[in-house]
Amino acid sequence: MMEKDMYVKVGKRAIDFIIGLIALPFILLVTVVIAPLIYFNDKGPIFYNAERLGKNGIPFKMYKFRSMMVNAPDIRNEDGSTYNGDADPRVTKIGRFMRKTSIDELPQFLNVLLGNMSLIGPRPDPLDDMDIYTEHQKRKLEVKPGITGYNQAYFRNSVEQNEKFENDVYYAEHVSFILDAKIFFKTIVMVLSHNSVYNDASNLSESEKKKIEHMRIDNE
Template sequence: MYKHFFKRFIDLIFSIILLPFLLILILVVALAIKAEDKGPIFYTANRLGKNEKIYKMYKFRTMKVNAPDLRNPDGSTFNSEEDPRLLKTGKIFRKTSIDEIPQILNVLFGNMSIIGPRPDLPEHIKQYSKEEKEKLTVLPGLTGYNQAYFRNSIEWSERKKNDVYYARNISFLFDCRIFLKTIQTVLFRKNVFLTKEGS
């Protein structure tokens, strides 16, 4: 019952409550980004959602305009504190997870949840095993099991295993634990960037 009804109800209420905060934050972030490079405020990209559906994910832009697409050897997105593509404001947004907040709109629209596996790029499905595709049986999340407990400190293969574990064990109590752990992780800025090449 929770997975198929109450979870979506909680997501909807949560996103509506946070919407005024998002609008205020957009004004503040817009001023910061425009003061640095005058480029667009938002970054939108296609992501792989529930049941393999592709959707547009919203984020605050953290990189310079026309930054090249860099990948790790395993195909996952390159992520480093020393990434030359990052704006000065972008480093701050990533450390504090402010860049992820526009995904409240995705939660409101119903293609994301507050808690769930982080979405991968659409082409990554070609690298999924049959078991790993189980992560696509639930909505991707603004935060999730990996983000709360490991953030960016573990390899993509391990993250996919954890996503499958979440999809198989989803519950209200599990989501509450993840939510509280996320707050702790963000406040203490743990594991924001990769600790080694290819992780």
């Protein structure tokens, strides 16, 4: 237990800060290239800044490259998770590429440097997810959220929300340098293989399916 506490409080933060500094020049280079493509696609903002649940449930602003159209409606699967389909009409052309390659997540290295995220940890949830956690699932908030995590490395978008929450708790209870290293390298394999990038539209309610269909018609 003492080794775990030392790693979480000292070692993990040191690794995060060093990797964040190393990644910063690369992120700036990607931003110079990708920012005009995002802007000229629909003349909208470059970044999407979302309020998310941080460690101990404290809200923070998470940074991403914007991959959806401005003012896109919120569409949820029946289990309450965010819909992320291959034919999602809310996603821009450049956004589709960024999602497949996970480039849209790169600005979160700024969150890592600021200390409200870690390289490895549970993906940060929307603020209203606090209302649907069980008491057991709230244990996921005992660690900082991450750019990637146990779910993203081994399942990505192939499991339902409740299972994701339970996997996050498993990580929070077993966090270690070895587990983080396994997740890091497994994430690289998952991203390069493009497996489980999208979830299934069959998990949508009829009303949410109609939202998507109306957007497709409007975009034609």
